[in-house]
Amino acid sequence: MRQYHDLLRDILDNGVRKEDRTGTGTVSVFGRQFRHNLADGFPLLTTKKVHLRSIINELIWFLNGDTNVAWLQEHGVSIWNEWATDTGDLGPVYGKQWRAWPTRDGGEIDQIEYVLDCLKNRPDSRRILFHAWNVEYLPDESLSPQENALAGRMALPPCHLLYQFYVAEGRLSAQLYIRSSDTFLGLPFNTASLAVLVMMLAQQSDLEPGEIIVSTGDSHLYLNHMEQVNEQLSREPRPLPKLTLLRKPESIYDYRFEDFELSDYDPHPAIPAPVSV
Ligand SMILES: Nc1nc(=O)c2c([nH]1)NC[C@@H]1CN(c3ccc(C(=O)N[C@@H](CCC(=O)O)C(=O)O)cc3)CN21
Numbered sequence: 001m002r003q004y005h006d007l008l009r010d011i012l013d014n015g016v017r018k019e020d021r022t023g024t025g026t027v028s029v030f031g032r033q034f035r036h037n038l039a040d041g042f043p044l045l046t047t048k049k050v051h052l053r054s055i056i057n058e059l060i061w062f063l064n065g066d067t068n069v070a071w072l073q074e075h076g077v078s079i080w081n082e083w084a085t086d087t088g089d090l091g092p093v094y095g096k097q098w099r100a101w102p103t104r105d106g107g108e109i110d111q112i113e114y115v116l117d118c119l120k121n122r123p124d125s126r127r128i129l130f131h132a133w134n135v136e137y138l139p140d141e142s143l144s145p146q147e148n149a150l151a152g153r154m155a156l157p158p159c160h161l162l163y164q165f166y167v168a169e170g171r172l173s174a175q176l177y178i179r180s181s182d183t184f185l186g187l188p189f190n191t192a193s194l195a196v197l198v199m200m201l202a203q204q205s206d207l208e209p210g211e212i213i214v215s216t217g218d219s220h221l222y223l224n225h226m227e228q229v230n231e232q233l234s235r236e237p238r239p240l241p242k243l244t245l246l247r248k249p250e251s252i253y254d255y256r257f258e259d260f261e262l263s264d265y266d267p268h269p270a271i272p273a274p275v276s277v
């Protein structure tokens with residue numbers, strides 16, 4: 001993914017030093033966008049090995065409306081552990097807002113069902129989107145993630161928060177807005193996850209996957225990722241892999257990691273990096 005390397009270089013060349021909530025410090029630029037046509041391959045980085053199992057299982061977990069890390073841990077995914085309470089709770093994060101956005105009369109709105117209904121019945125709509133920025137449940141910034149979850153608030157405010165879909169000539173495209181992007185650790189996950197979501201929605205709606213567009217707000221590199229970024233930039237990108245769906249599940253909620261086959265993935269080795277909490 002040349003686009004990803006271009007963004008890393010852009011941040012190194014144009015980024016300004018900014019302190020941040022985690023205390024690590026970043027270099028950052030504001031407002032960037034890249035696009036990728038899914039016909040050109042699956043957008044998984046080749047200049048470092050990226051763990052697709054974590055990405056697909058996290059997406060399945062979101063789609064199930066789950067907000068407890070227990071299911072993730074049972075499926076070998078540890079990326080949310082640092083923010084969870086002793087009982088694994090994260091408060092009303094992504095899955096809750098996607099599937100059961102709370103309403104003023106005590107009900108819930110399933111935004112994924114709304115998107116599927118639009119794709120099937122009103123594909124030309126300009127309103128096919130779902131949103132996770134539910135201001136009522138954002139964390140109290142004077143409390144820790146765990147204290148927020150215990151108080152019924154989100155442990156962390158959503159980073160990938162607005163997903164909009166577009167159907168034209170039988171192809172499904174999507175644009176994702178990420179308000180804050182940990183460009184070394186988070187963005188490779190968010191990009192591949194968006195691509196998998198488009199593949200699932202397209203399959204369920206009898207469409208072909210089109211383009212993904214990723215728009216990032218505060219696009220930063222943590223200062224303790226600099227060596228890793230330079231190592232990655234010294235590597236030559238290889239051809240993109242292919243991701244194949246092995247069956248068509250009954251619904252968008254019935255996918256399993258085993259339904260996906262990744263082929264021709266020949267990445268450079270993984271590059272470990274610390275995550276700022
Ligand atoms: N600072 C920060 N960056 C993030 O990307 C991030 C957060 N916080 N908080 C919430 C979630 C958790 N996410 C994460 C957390 C860790 C990794 C990570 O360590 N990735 C490793 C592999 C880990 C694995 O698959 O087990 C990597 O090398 O990509 C990735 C995304 C994305 N989000």
Ligand SMILES: O=c1ccn([C@H]2C[C@H](O)[C@@H](COP(=O)(O)O)O2)c(=O)[nH]1
Nearest residue numbers: 021157159160180181182186187190
């Ligand atoms: O999907 C995700 C989730 C989180 N991030 C990153 C972006 C920031 O580095 C932190 C969140 O900190 P804030 O102070 O709330 O912005 O997590 C990501 O890149 N992708």
